[in-house]
Amino acid sequence: MSRSKLFHIESDQRNSGTVSDFTFILPPNEATINAKRVVLKSCSLPNIFYNVSSLSNTLVCKYLTDSNVTVTFPIGFYTASQLAAAVTTALNSAMGGTSATSLTFNSITGKLTWEQTDVGGALIVQPASIGGTAHSILGLDSSTQFIVNQSLGLKVSPYPTNLIGLTSFNIHSTALAGGNYLEEDGSVLPVIMNIPITASFGGLNVYEASTEDLNSVEFSRPQGIQTIDIRLTDRTGNTIDLQNQNFKMLCKVYY
Numbered sequence: 001m002s003r004s005k006l007f008h009i010e011s012d013q014r015n016s017g018t019v020s021d022f023t024f025i026l027p028p029n030e031a032t033i034n035a036k037r038v039v040l041k042s043c044s045l046p047n048i049f050y051n052v053s054s055l056s057n058t059l060v061c062k063y064l065t066d067s068n069v070t071v072t073f074p075i076g077f078y079t080a081s082q083l084a085a086a087v088t089t090a091l092n093s094a095m096g097g098t099s100a101t102s103l104t105f106n107s108i109t110g111k112l113t114w115e116q117t118d119v120g121g122a123l124i125v126q127p128a129s130i131g132g133t134a135h136s137i138l139g140l141d142s143s144t145q146f147i148v149n150q151s152l153g154l155k156v157s158p159y160p161t162n163l164i165g166l167t168s169f170n171i172h173s174t175a176l177a178g179g180n181y182l183e184e185d186g187s188v189l190p191v192i193m194n195i196p197i198t199a200s201f202g203g204l205n206v207y208e209a210s211t212e213d214l215n216s217v218e219f220s221r222p223q224g225i226q227t228i229d230i231r232l233t234d235r236t237g238n239t240i241d242l243q244n245q246n247f248k249m250l251c252k253v254y255y
Contacts, residue, residue, distance in 0.1 A: 001252045002036060009228060011247040019242045021231045037178045037254040040193050040215045042208045045232075045247045047199040049240065050077050051165030052137060059087075059138075060131035061095065064122040069094050070131060077201050080105040080161045084112055087138065095123075101148065105198035110160030111139055113146040122149040136162045168196045169240055172231040176251065177217055194218060194235075210250070225253065 007026065014022035052075050059071045066230035073090035084103040091101045100118035105111075116123050128135055128142035135142035139157035148155045170191045176192035193215060209215040231238050232247060 004252050005253045006041070007228075007253060009230065009249045009251065010231070011242070019244055019247060020239050022229075023227045024230065026226055026228065035225045035234075035253050035255045036219055036222055038217045039194070039212045039217075039252040039254070040171070040209060040217075041250040041252050042206070043171070043195060043247070043249040044204055044206045045242060047197055047201055047203050047205045048196070048246045049166040049201075050075050051163045051201075052076055052078050052083065052134075055238065056133050056137050058131070058133045059091075059135075060126040061091065062126070063095065063118075063123050064124065068126060068130065071095070073134075077165070078163060080107075080110070080112075083137070083161065083163065087134075091123075103206045104107060105161070109156075112157045112161060114146075114155045114157070116148040116150040117153075118150055122147055125213050137210060165201075166197055166234060166240065168194050168235065170194050170233045170235070171249070172233060173229055174255075175223075175225055175228045222255070 009024050011019040011022050013024065014023045016023045052073070054075055057073050057075050060068050060073050062068045071087075071090050071094040073086045076086075078086065084105045088101065088103045091103075095101070100116060100121060102115045102117070102121050104113050104115075106113055114123075125140060125146040125148075126132060127144055132142075134140075139159035139161050140146050141155075141158055142172070146155070146157075171193055172190055173192050174190045177192050195205075195207050197205050230247075232242070234240055
């Protein structure tokens with residue numbers, strides 16, 4: 001007959017690591033010697049995930065006859081209008097301090113409008129193959145140059161802005177995951193579960209299992225558990241930034 005224990009795991013109570021990538025050592029009297037199954041009962045963390053991160057805040061640009069310049073704008077949680085203003089400031093600062101380029105957001109189409117006011121000038125936004133990570137959030141085609149020419153008037157991004165940000169995260173654990181999960185980048189990592197992010201920015205994101213069957217990891221053979229490793233990642237395997245906030249998880253272990 002199987003017995004079970006509840007384990008409360010918090011990143012604030014970790015033995016080593018960071019709040020997003022840590023090791024939690026169970027007290028000797030709570031160690032499960034022969035775990036057969038692990039069930040994720042609930043987990044919570046604050047939704048403080050920016051929709052513009054260090055992975056999506058750069059462009060490589062140049063004026064028609066000049067060299068390429070990397071344009072970086074601050075990470076943060078933006079509305080589309082705030083993003084347009086931030087990119088305008090960053091562009092004009094990086095490209096020589098002039099006010100030759102401006103972006104505005106069209107709330108009807110969801111797209112950005114670009115204007116180049118330097119007479120005879122042309123701003124070229126290079127494709128991602130040359131550099132830059134912000135094409136998607138700005139509604140640009142990452143495979144081609146985007147050229148804004150003063151003589152041709154206003155230029156509109158081909159696609160709407162994409163400021164959805166992080167919509168889910170994975171809980172990785174070698175100790176608790178019984179199988180492997182294939183990431184988008186091709187890597188194979190032990191994942192307990194993919195957790196949706198449903199809370200608004202700044203709110204507490206709480207996930208509670210409605211049934212054990214959908215949140216259960218079976219071990220192929222009984223496994224001793226004393227040290228639990230936890231890493232929280234996005235869909236491409238990057239460790240998410242919890243900005244020193246606490247992650248909580250409640251597991252039920254059958255043994």
